[in-house]
Amino acid sequence: AQRVTQPEKLLSVFKGAPVELKCNYSYSGSPELFWYVQYSRQRLQLLLRHISRESIKGFTADLNKGETSFHLKKPFAQEEDSAMYYCALVNQAGTALIFGKGTTLSVSS
Amino acid sequence: NAGVTQTPKFRVLKTGQSMTLLCAQDMNHEYMYWYRQDPGMGLRLIHYSVGEGTTAKGEVPDGYNVSRLKKQNFLLGLESAAPSQTSVYFCASSDGLAASQYFGPGTRLTVL
Numbered sequence: 127a128q129r130v131t132q133p134e135k136l137l138s139v140f141k142g143a144p145v146e147l148k149c150n151y152s153y154s155g156s157p158e159l160f161w162y163v164q165y166s167r168q169r170l171q172l173l174l175r176h177i178s179r180e181s182i183k184g185f186t187a188d189l190n191k192g193e194t195s196f197h198l199k200k201p202f203a204q205e206e207d208s209a210m211y212y213c214a215l216v217n218q219a220g221t222a223l224i225f226g227k228g229t230t231l232s233v234s235s
Numbered sequence: 236n237a238g239v240t241q242t243p244k245f246r247v248l249k250t251g252q253s254m255t256l257l258c259a260q261d262m263n264h265e266y267m268y269w270y271r272q273d274p275g276m277g278l279r280l281i282h283y284s285v286g287e288g289t290t291a292k293g294e295v296p297d298g299y300n301v302s303r304l305k306k307q308n309f310l311l312g313l314e315s316a317a318p319s320q321t322s323v324y325f326c327a328s329s330d331g332l333a334a335s336q337y338f339g340p341g342t343r344l345t346v347l
Contacts, residue, residue, distance in 0.1 A: 132277075135275070160335075169239075169325075169338045169339060169340045169341065170278075170325065170327075170338040171338065172335050172336070175335065212277060212278060221266070221283065221285055221291070222268065222280055222283050222293060223268075223280070223336060224280075224294075225270075225277050225278040225279070225280075226277055227275065227276060227277035228277045228278075
């Protein structure tokens with residue numbers, strides 16, 4: 127079965143602290159994974175995709191097939207990073223995204 | 236270039252009423268999607284379309300119908316609204332596979 131699990135509903139950190147938002151997946155074959163972000167009162171937007179291997183706003187995510195994980199990391203959190211983060215997986219048919227339940231990141235000073 | 240727009244932004248319905256949510260995109264995308272977002276449940280796919288004239292069921296399709304008569308529009312209908320359909324509805328589009336979806340601003344629907 128295809129599934130995305132984000133085990134933390136809420137993650138609270140202080141400004142300047144490292145951040146790791148966890149994402150685990152269940153998929154047969156080579157997954158295509160994404161992180162989306164929703165800032166307060168804004169629409170969801172793509173943050174990054176694993177195939178691009180890029181760093182956006184200081185965030186990176188590495189696909190670990192052995193652990194079936196795609197954790198989102200940032201070495202030094204900023205207050206403007208506070209948002210809801212969703213991990214997503216392309217379904218087996220390649221036609222839709224399966225989203226996790228989301229993790230709210232709260233960064234305080 | 237407006238991207239993805241949704242109409243209306245807010246709506247309050249009584250149980251049993253019907254309504255249609257409109258999603259429009261001006262990016263010439265083939266794929267369009269309707270999701271609902273509920274606290275603690277994340278985003279769940281209701282229906283999607285891989286091209287004009289096609290629709291398919293997602294994870295939670297019951298109680299909803301959709302139509303894609305024009306490539307740029309994707310309509311979501313509620314024939315007989317129920318309180319369980321109180322949610323925030325998001326439309327999205329993409330230019331190929333499910334990757335890199337562009338989302339609309341959302342419609343907040345309350346069913347009393």
